[in-house]
Amino acid sequence: MKIVFFSTKSYDKEYFEKANKEFDFIFIEANLDPITAVVIPDGAVVCCFVNDAINEQVIEVLKSKKVRLIALRCAGFNQVNLEAAAKASIKVVRVPAYSPHAVAEHAVALLLTLNRKTHKAYNRVREGNFSLERMTGFDIFGKTVGVIGTGKIGATFASIMLGFGCRVIAYDPFPNTELTEKGIVYYPLNELLAQSDILSLHCPLTPETHHLIGQEALQHIKPGALLINTSRGALIDTLAAIDALKSHRLGALGIDVYEQEEHLFFQDFSDVIIDDDVISRLMTFPNVLITAHQAFLTSEALEQIALTTLQNIRSFNEGLPLANEVTLNKN
Structure with a gap:
């Protein structure tokens, strides 16, 4: 065959x-x-x-x-x-x-990199700049982490964050009993958004989850929250996220997926002008980190x-x- x-x-x-x-x-x-x-x-x-x-x-x-x-x-x-x-x-x-661990661990990598700015430190040191100005992060220990979608990947991510000493809460129409046994409490979406210092998306893209994090959801998000998406690009309304970043409602954004990624990801555009004004705008934010759908790549x-x-x-x-x-x- x-x-x-x-x-x-x-x-x-x-x-x-x-x-x-x-x-x-x-x-x-x-x-x-x-x-x-x-x-x-x-x-x-x-x-x-x-x-x-x-x-x-x-x-x-x-x-x-x-x-x-x-x-x-x-x-x-x-x-x-x-x-x-x-x-x-x-x-x-x-x-x-x-490998749920591959994707969950990449979500953690995005979180750590955004928070402690290791990607900026790498570039600075290579240029001979050893200044620590504008490099301050925060302790992840003790923070509230909201996990949206608690299938295998979401559950793995939640367990990792418990290991960091975080308070982990979750949203999913079908609660995972293994997580509730670990003390993780499920909340309605808007309540989870309001409580979470860190949010991570781990749900499939369906008509119900399309733009799950859109203009309305972003009004409920805890000011300054850090949002990670390693699931599907269209879970986030990108234009609404840009507005939330501009208004400082959203503290930082780390994405391994993007709404229009089929026109960009897995290809090399380093020598041409990218004909996508939305992702070009995203890349201008110092508090946005984008990887090109590599979370699975182990x-x-x-x-x-x-x-x-x-x-x-x-x-x-x-x-x-x-x-x-x-x-x-x-x-």
Whole structure:
């Protein structure tokens, strides 16, 4: 069976080839779209990532290519038109969990870097500037940390922050009993926003969570709070966040995801002008830290992504139940 990978990077090739025993791989660097889809051999499996927009037009091309399976090598599936896939009798599988520690630890890295300004210290010292002016942070110990979304990643982040000596509170329509047993209390969203010195987002992107942190939510946020997002870009209304930063309502922002990231992330624009005024504005703030969707990027996570993706495809090929299938009803 042939598997066609889109949005391929060097680490994809390395870890999938290491995990492979029986499949034929075709690696394509370009994103999947109606034009690039024409290279797919008939009957192949298509393997995609977060920035491959699998819309109705792409589904039509896949159907004409007799594609029966889309294997996402990521947890998120909001980039897939599931209704069109179902109508075309194309099944969709994903990797629901690979390394919650990878993403949770990156959220902590963003928090620590923003707070203690280690990224600025690195640049200063390399330029011979050993001044400590404007480098003051705060003790994380004893602060109130609000965790929004307490699945595997959110629960891991919450446990890490307990280790820092923080008071951890949470918001999730489905409370995690393991966290309540650790003393973590769940609050309504607006109450959590008002109490939290630090906020971290760990929920999926759904119609209900789209712009969860928008203009209204930011009115409830504790003045000067630090906000971290390693989940999905559109959980935050970026323009509203910019206004909150300008008014000093929001103390700092650390993001590994961005609303319009499919036009930017995983590509090198260092020699061209970035045609995105919103992210360009964000990058002017000294209290904003942006990484390019790298929270997942650990060797352990990449290994698990490859193993789970290939097992998903193997199960489909052998007619076995698809434990990680994404459907309109199940997800």
